[in-house]
Amino acid sequence: MSEAPAVRLVEVHKAYRRGAQRVPVLAGITFDIAAGEFLALMGPSGSGKSTLLNLIAGIDQADSGDVIVAGENLARLPERLLADWRATHVGFIFQFYNLMPVLTAYENVQLPLLLTDLPRRERRAHVEHALSLVGLADRMSHYPNELSGGQQQRVAIARALITDPPLIVADEPTGDLDRESAADVLHMMQALNRELGKTIIMVTHDQRAADHAHSIMRLDKGVLWSNPDDAAAVQPAGQG
Amino acid sequence: MRAVPLAYSLRNLWTRRLTTVLTAGGMALVVFVFAAVLMLDQGLKDTLVATGAVDNAVLIRRGSGTEIQSGIERAQIGIVEAQPQVALGAGGTALASREVVVLIGLAKRGAPDSVANVVVRGVGAVGLSLRPQLRITEGREFRPGSDEIIVAHNIRRRFEGADLGQTLSFGGRSWRIVGLFDAGGSGFDSEVWGDADQFMQAFRRNGYSALVVKLNDPEAFDAFLLGIESDPRLTVEAKREPVFYADQSQAMSTFLTVLGLALSIIFSVGAVIGAMITMYAAVAARVGEIGTLRALGFRAGGVLLAFLLESLLLSLVGAAVGLAAASLLQTYTVSTMNFQSFSELAFGFRLTTAIVLKTLAFSLVMGLAGGLLPALRAARMNIVEALRAA
Incomplete structure (x- = not known):
């Protein structure tokens, strides 16, 4: 019996309103992402890749269709429970790091743990471990503005994995970094995938970044397609 | 959450x-x-x-509201003083102060054209002892039956001619200041005190403004009040002293x-x-x-x-x-x-x-x-x- 996919999308539709106009973004997307996968989602601006990522991360809801992540159909969860679900199942990595500027690296990484029942001492041990994993054990008391872009993104990675979520979503994680820092971050994500078994979905414009993934999916005008030239192209399931 | x-x-x-x-x-x-x-x-x-003591009762004419507007006939004073709840002093006399309260105009210090009303209180022989919060800080007490007065520090500070040894003119007479007092932040700190009978003559009063009596037990007030209210000869109302002054504010x-x-x-x-x-x-x-x-x-x-x-x-x-x-x-x-x-x-x-x-x-x-x-x-x-x- 094959393992259940980490993510399953079935006939997912999503549209936005622009004034009186309804702009379709996702048009019947259906596909699976296996547990432990490192998937790059590519496509031109406005193709719907960030929307797709938001649906999978549980911060947006589909107009129709099922978004099943870690066995939970997110379309059926009310926002209150969705917040709890995100806290335990998803780690976020953003293009601009999205750290709280008034909190230290330690406090930023600790944020998601404040949503758990862990006692202070255990939280401390977890945060120290996560920061040492990303090579910032000596920067715990630094504020974001005292860190370089690459270091800030590493703090964000530590924050994303602090609750040990099965899924990590990254929206243009290297978009604001120089080449060297970008490579560092991508290697770190590869390590998270390889060594900790995290399922990673990364939205990127950058082919070099996408090449670090196991597989690449392309999205254009709300429809998934695969490029046979991609080293590890994923075949989408039947499109709507 | x-x-x-x-x-x-x-x-x-x-x-x-x-x-x-x-x-x-x-x-x-x-x-x-x-x-x-x-x-x-x-x-x-x-x-x-703070102006009042809990075991003192103040009596004024019924319906008058304030001491200034009140007037109690001498005959009624005697009836009240004879109430069994009134404490007795040495010689068996009632611890009661027959008081005359009038307003006079005094010029403010540094602004002689600006005149403000000041309370002048004439008290009986035990008037000072019924108010233990009042103490003479300079000079001495006034002598009963004389034209001597004592003034509060606040009055001396705020009004012209109110220093120790100076004289104030009111009621057609001159009154010599022989003492300054501090009344512990109470309302008496804004008053001038002297002998009640001298003030009655000066202001041509036939009756007293108020009567202050000391009760032999603070708990005896209700019985005292009942006695006052049920006596058809009396047209006065009684309140505990703190209540009386609180009502004034x-x-x-x-x-x-x-x-x-x-x-x-x-x-x-x-x-x-x-x-x-x-x-x-x-x-x-x-x-x-x-x-x-x-x-x-x-x-x-x-x-x-x-x-x-x-x-x-x-x-x-x-x-x-x-x-x-x-x-x-x-x-x-x-x-x-x-x-x-x-x-x-x-x-x-x-x-x-x-x-x-x-x-x-x-x-x-x-x-x-x-x-x-x-x-x-x-x-x-x-x-x-x-x-x-x-």
């Missing part, structure tokens, strides 16, 4: 120090006015309540409270709008952070609480500064006309624990009113749109 850490709210206030100081400053001003009014009212009450206390609260409410609207603008700006500047907190799993209620807390912290800073400034007023004495006795009354600002708590609550309500709408906006923000703004 898990809360966003307190450090997040605190440090954000610190980060935008200037805005924090300006907004809290506006709130502090309102808190200052609010606390000052309550302190003034408390000072007034304390002054007049009622109109003024109400005036101060209504005026002060009306001012506070008007000012507080401005402060609330100020806090609201500050908090809306804080929310607008942190849209991305709000989106991130929500994405990480903090619920809308947690975000609402964080911004509300920030607004409440602002109001607490305002409360602390406002209260600190208001507490300095305790060194200041206000002198004003008591509407009920038409006399000059001096009293201070008094800060009590109850006033501190009321002021804190008032300030927190301002913080809540100013922060609620911005906090609701933050909590209702769409996560995706908020993250897009980051």
